[in-house]
Amino acid sequence: MSSFTDAVARRRTFAIISHPDAGKTTITEKLLLLGQLIQVAGTVKGKKSDRHATSDWMSMEQERGISVTSSVMQFPYKERMVNLLDTPGHEDFSEDTYRTLTAVDSALMVIDGAKGVEDRTIKLMNVCRLRDTPILSFVNKMDRDIRDPIELLDEVESVLGIAAAPINWPMGMGSEFKGVYNLYTDTLHVFKPGQNKVIAEDIQINGLESEEAKNLLGDMHEDFIDEIELVRGASHEFDLEAYREGKLTPVFFGTALANFGVREMLDGFVEWAPAPLPRATENRQVEATEEKFSGFVFKIQANMDPRHRDRIAFLRICSGKYTKGLKMRHVRLGKDVKIADAVSFVAGDRELVEEAMSGDIIGLHNHGTIQLGDTFTEGEELKFTGIPHFAPELFKRIRLRDPMKSKQLQKGLQQLAEEGSTQVFMPLNNSDLIVGAVGVLQFEVVAYRLKDEYKVEAIYEPVNVHTVRWVECKDAKKLEEFKRKCSDNLALDGGGHLTYLAPTRVNLQLTQERYPDIEFFSTREH
Numbered sequence: 001m002s003s004f005t006d007a008v009a010r011r012r013t014f015a016i017i018s019h020p021d022a023g024k025t026t027i028t029e030k031l032l033l034l035g036q037l038i039q040v041a042g043t044v045k046g047k048k049s050d051r052h053a054t055s056d057w058m059s060m061e062q063e064r065g066i067s068v069t070s071s072v073m074q075f076p077y078k079e080r081m082v083n084l085l086d087t088p089g090h091e092d093f094s095e096d097t098y099r100t101l102t103a104v105d106s107a108l109m110v111i112d113g114a115k116g117v118e119d120r121t122i123k124l125m126n127v128c129r130l131r132d133t134p135i136l137s138f139v140n141k142m143d144r145d146i147r148d149p150i151e152l153l154d155e156v157e158s159v160l161g162i163a164a165a166p167i168n169w170p171m172g173m174g175s176e177f178k179g180v181y182n183l184y185t186d187t188l189h190v191f192k193p194g195q196n197k198v199i200a201e202d203i204q205i206n207g208l209e210s211e212e213a214k215n216l217l218g219d220m221h222e223d224f225i226d227e228i229e230l231v232r233g234a235s236h237e238f239d240l241e242a243y244r245e246g247k248l249t250p251v252f253f254g255t256a257l258a259n260f261g262v263r264e265m266l267d268g269f270v271e272w273a274p275a276p277l278p279r280a281t282e283n284r285q286v287e288a289t290e291e292k293f294s295g296f297v298f299k300i301q302a303n304m305d306p307r308h309r310d311r312i313a314f315l316r317i318c319s320g321k322y323t324k325g326l327k328m329r330h331v332r333l334g335k336d337v338k339i340a341d342a343v344s345f346v347a348g349d350r351e352l353v354e355e356a357m358s359g360d361i362i363g364l365h366n367h368g369t370i371q372l373g374d375t376f377t378e379g380e381e382l383k384f385t386g387i388p389h390f391a392p393e394l395f396k397r398i399r400l401r402d403p404m405k406s407k408q409l410q411k412g413l414q415q416l417a418e419e420g421s422t423q424v425f426m427p428l429n430n431s432d433l434i435v436g437a438v439g440v441l442q443f444e445v446v447a448y449r450l451k452d453e454y455k456v457e458a459i460y461e462p463v464n465v466h467t468v469r470w471v472e473c474k475d476a477k478k479l480e481e482f483k484r485k486c487s488d489n490l491a492l493d494g495g496g497h498l499t500y501l502a503p504t505r506v507n508l509q510l511t512q513e514r515y516p517d518i519e520f521f522s523t524r525e526h
């Protein structure tokens with residue numbers, strides 16, 4: 001293997017999926033501790049910490065106690081290079097999360113052991129399933145009285161439709177939590193409280209039948225042996241291939257807060273998780289080990305640094321290498337650009353990238369020319385597919401307090417739409433501006449940012465739109481007729497694509513029945 005293919009094979013790029021409060025932030029912190037990006041837990045990205053209050057926008061985020069920005073963390077661990085893509089925790093930013101999931105090769109699913117499989121996890125799993133993303137699971141909060149672990153695994157299997165293979169099994173829970181038992185190595189990993197801020201000692205006991213194990217488990221010992229027998233009989237065995245195909249999830253137990261079990265999980269993760277996978281383009285499949293550079297933009301974030309008022313486009317490298325000064329083709333524009341100032345993000349701070357390769361994420365400075373989904377290559381005309389714009393579920397008409405500022409409003413909305421913070425629709429028959437969002441909070445954020453960053457005060461009014469569909473028709477004549485007859489419901493989105501704004505579900509259904517030649521899509525890319 002060349003040193004390049006070898007380095008690519010070591011990469012592990014993933015994101016965490018979970019329901020808010022399951023423990024994603026806490027686990028992230030413990031992973032950074034293990035990756036030695038931080039020395040003491042409690043110093044990074046604490047929701048209440050002001051270390052990253054680098055913009056007013058972020059201060060709003062902090063006031064609300066939610067994490068809506070996402071960054072990329074890279075750290076070496078056991079001969080591997082791990083890229084963890086943070087995803088916004090709040091439900092209202094799910095679109096951003098969905099797109100981030102298109103840029104990873106696998107995901108870690110965190111489940112609150114007391115609550116089991118929750119709504120948002122179900123939604124995110126559905127997105128992962130679109131690409132059969134391999135999922136590794138971590139059942140968190142073993143330091144509390146959680147639900148019966150067997151029942152939890154049943155729930156994962158029945159609700160999420162994926163086989164669950166426990167790798168280790170919890171020894172007790174809550175105040176009786178003693179650690180985890182590895183079903184494959186017959187090793188007990190002993191929980192020692194009070195080590196939550198540093199890399200915890202790994203205390204191991206070999207053999208469940210050993211004297212030490214008996215001493216550790218005391219009265220629980222016999223019952224635990226029975227339980228393990230039951231678990232072995234009733235659960236799936238780990239199968240690497242099934243995991244890689246997204247059909248089976250290996251499950252680890254632990255407590256992120258007390259810093260236990262995360263290391264065991266990470267050890268399994270770097271061992272089994274896939275190296276950068278091939279990616280589909282409209283033209284052909286691109287292998288991660290190809291030497292020529294290619295990648296796509298999955299996220300755009302404006303004004304990350306208020307001193308520069310810039311926008312960063314996050315690009316996932318799919319093949320080849322970026323080195324400073326690389327000449328890239330911005331395929332959509334058919335333009336060659338020399339990039340010498342790509343950045344990486346280390347827990348909020350940015351640095352110039354010297355070199356990055358398949359699986360890594362780099363940030364490109366965007367002066368308004370880069371859009372979500374854009375492909376960059378070393379010259380080849382490729383277009384990566386599958387970076388979706390999802391149909392928003394909530395709509396409002398946006399109006400200015402000061403009508404003189406309509407230019408700024410347009411510009412602001414367009415930029416916010418470009419980075420995927422919202423979607424804009426411009427009806428064909430009037431000069432309204434309709435904003436679409438996946439969650440209510442998104443509207444607030446858009447208004448706040450319009451005011452803060454573009455100096456326009458906008459107000460929302462209700463609008464009679466229930467859902468939106470992107471429309472297409474192969475037959476130009478039929479499309480014209482449809483446009484004529486339905487013009488009152490038609491609009492262009494921020495990218496100039498034709499959309500149908502349906503006032504009700506029934507209306508959409510009837511329209512679809514009436515115009516069988518028109519295709520209605522619930523994502524812009526299909």
Ligand code: GDP
Nearest residue numbers: 020021022023024025026140141255256257258
């Ligand atoms: P996120 O919303 O998924 O990022 O969740 P956080 O990491 O912020 O955790 C939500 C809450 O659960 C916080 O109060 C954490 O301190 C708490 N928490 C996280 N992990 C554990 C754990 O293992 N045990 C207990 N008891 N609490 C935890």
